[in-house]
Amino acid sequence: MDGSSAPVRLDKWLWAARFAKTRALAADAVKGGRVHLNGQATKPSKEVRPGDELEITVGQVRRTVVVRATSERRGPAGEAQRLYEETPDSVEARERAALVRRLAAMAVPEHGGRPTKRDRRRFDRDRRR
Template identity: 40%
Template structure:
C-alpha cells in the first residue's frame, strides 16, 4: 500500500464519463432496450417499457428482444402501441429520460401516420342519466362498432 492518505488515494481513481453535454447521450456503446424506449418517451414508465419488451411488443432489427438487449445507434426499433406500430431508427443512444424536444432528435420516426379520427368507428353515445341500455340499444351499439352481425330481414 502507498504512504498517501486515503483521501488522496481515492481521488486518483479513474472515473469514466457516462455522458456528453449533460443530455444523457452516451459517448460509445449501447444501452438497454427498455431504458432507451423509456428515455425517448415512447413509453411512459420504465416498467411499462420493460413489460412491452417481455410481451414481445418491442423488436430491434426485426428480432423480439428482452428488456436487457443492447440498442445501438443505427438500429431499427419497432414498438407496438395498441393498434398502432411505431417504427423508429436510433440516432443517439440516451441513458436518461430527456425532454420531448431532445427526445425527438434521438431517433428518426418512420411510422405510418395514425388513422384520422373520422376513420374510427363511432361508438354508441348515450345521454347521461338515461339508465341502463335495453337489449335493442345494446344491439344497435354493437352494430355501430362492427361487432354484431346484421339483423335478419
C-alpha cells in the same frame, strides 16, 4: 441529454425516448413482444446502438423508428425526440390508420347514449301497441 453513441439497454432507451412512462413498463412491453429490435423479438437487457431499427407497438399504433442516439437519462420531450427518427412508411401508415379511425367514428350514428326516462316510456308505449 448526452446523445452519445454508447450502447444502452433497450428498456432504458425506450424510457429515455419517452415511449414508456417507466422502465418497468418499457421492460414489460419488450417481454410482451410489443418491441422488436432489427426485426426480432428481444429481451429488455439487449443493447441498442445508433442505426438499429425498432418496431414499437403501443395500443393499435405500430411505429418503426431508427435509433439516432442513445441516452441513459430521461430529459425533455424535445431532446427525447432527437434520439430517434420515424421511417416515412411508418408515418404514412400511422396517419392512414388515424384517418380510418376518424372515418369509422363519424360513420357510427350518435344515439345519445343511455335513454332517458321519457325515451323509455315512449319505447314501452310503442311496444304495447
